[in-house]
Amino acid sequence: MREKIAFGKKREIERCILVCVGNKNSALDKSSEYLDELELLAETAGAVAVARIVQKLIHPDPKTYLGKGKMDELSLMTKQEKVKLVIFDDELTPSQVRNIEGRLKEVKVLDRSGLILDIFAANAQTAQAKLQVELAQMRYLMPRLTRMWTHLSKQTGGIGTRGPGEKEIETDRRIVRNTIDDLQKKLDRIERQGNIQRKRRHEKINISLVGYTNAGKSSLLNALTKANVLAENKLFATLDATVRQWQIVDEEGKYYHFLLSDTVGFIRKLPHTLIECFKSTLAVADEANILLHVVDVSNPYFEDHIAVVKDTLAEIGVVDKPTILVLNKIDVLEEQEREEGEELIDFKNNWIANQEWPVVFVSAYKKTNLETLRDLILQESLKIVKRGIKKVQ
Ligand SMILES: Nc1nc2c(ncn2[C@@H]2O[C@H](COP(=O)(O)OP(=O)(O)OP(=O)(O)O)[C@@H](O)[C@H]2O)c(=O)[nH]1
Ligand SMILES: [Mg+2]
Incomplete structure (x- = not known):
């Protein structure tokens, strides 16, 4: 199949x-x-x-x-x-x-x-991502079935064999439904395994990179830690959740231990079946103590992208999380500033002043301003520690 x-x-x-x-x-x-x-x-x-x-x-x-x-x-x-x-x-x-x-x-x-x-099907690498995409495809195909599945009844023998007088389409639906059940069972098994691993992550401060696809989430994870996550100029390069250990030492020499996770990017009109099927992968955002909302600020539509990400997070039930808005790819705007003489400073100040969240302009590519990002993460972490949610090690 x-x-x-x-x-x-x-x-x-x-x-x-x-x-x-x-x-x-x-x-x-x-x-x-x-x-x-x-x-x-x-x-x-x-x-x-x-x-x-x-x-x-x-x-x-x-x-x-x-x-x-x-x-x-x-x-x-x-x-x-x-x-x-x-x-x-x-x-x-x-x-x-x-x-x-x-x-x-x-x-x-x-x-x-x-x-x-x-695109998701082409980019899925892990067994879990492959199952999630296949399940989403099946759910998408279900109401769109024409006669394309009839050949399957011959291949799969017993399952969904046509009864007298039934239309072929019914057989097809039944086969797809069985396949969906089968995929769901396999996925549940993998997800149960993942839950056991997730329980071990409790002591550390969990930070999740979220954002529009191609914003530079994986590049930022690589720049902050020594991870080697695939970062590519293509949409939906990442379809699983990568978690890396990371630490910051503050001025008093205290260590803050983090788990930094990178996951699937969002896009306008992300099919609902995909959101459903990727729930367990997206759960890293729900379990996070701090979100780094990464934005490609060089994209002319970046403000729309921020809105889409907020909406999608709300759709998966992630609301009111401490967030740092990380406006990435500032090197591209700086290059334009050099070439066209446009002032960036007003634009930056305006953004910093008008946001409910802390804002930082970085370049994952040139590793610009990552220190400021670290400081902001530290500040947010302190608030979390003060509230007694996590301990300093
Ligand atoms: N100029 C510039 N390019 C960057 C920067 N950060 C990332 N990129 C490029 O942007 C593209 C996307 O980067 P990724 O890190 O794969 O983006 P992502 O958000 O993980 O994307 P998906 O996993 O596909 O959702 C790559 O070609 C990166 O090299 C940056 O700071 N400046
Ligand atoms: Mg990525």
Whole structure:
């Protein structure tokens, strides 16, 4: 069965068209930002975008996402550009996919969730991450089943064998449901093991790096500790939770022992099935005493990214945690400042003044200002120790 859904295998670069519905009010329209990000996602998955289509609507068309005129335009464009893949920036309903495929003829239709799941499948390394992604894919596929699973009934014999008069689709659903149960059991086993290990982490101050994908979380973990976590300029490079021991000595020579964890990054419209299936990996954020919210400040949309991360944390139940806002990749802005003569100081002060949390500007890449970050972590740790939650060693 795995072969059939192994989306993440190495493939040829596919040419694609990106499609998005924008806000009718142009001041609120973020379609070009969204399409930039979708293009990066497509690139990460191994596709190259050759064109974009945006339609300004109040709501996407319930039947075909785009309206009729734009749909004709898209259909023509696929032929002119000889494109066999169209990617939509939203999650499409199963019937929208069917209708669009009917209109475009022999063109693969992929929605944002399908694309993100594909990237997760390609990047999953550990047994746990692989199971989590497979489970999320199955849950995503369940309502979208057409006849694609019927071959499985022949392969798996007893399970889900069709009864008289039943439709094939029912058999398919049953097979997928059984597979979901099976995956869930395997995952539960791994997670139980993880819980035993987590219990041993109690004495230390737990710090969790959270943030938008590609913000530089893994790079920061590497810069602060001597970890060697994969950091790459691609989305969702990290899909598991890496925990490293770390310590800071204060001016009086007291040692503060930390566990620093790096985990999955977030993105706008992260499919809900993924959030569900990655709950145990994301639990490191819930168990943390301090969050380092890492932000790629060189990204023009970084403020939106901060909002998405806050919302996603709230969705997984992580609220009111002591947080340090770590604005990373400041070297990129400093470079721009040198080239364009733009003053960074006002921007920085403004940010520091207007946040509910302590703010620090760093570069994980150039290891700039990591001392200030350490000081802030120490200050937050002291508060935790004072409240008697953790002890100094
Ligand atoms: N210029 C610059 N690039 C950085 C900095 N920190 C990280 N990067 C680059 O940003 C990219 C993403 O870094 P990662 O550390 O993989 O980011 P991440 O947040 O762990 O990303 P995911 O695991 O994919 O969610 C890599 O190409 C890094 O080299 C920085 O301070 N300055
Ligand atoms: Mg990472």
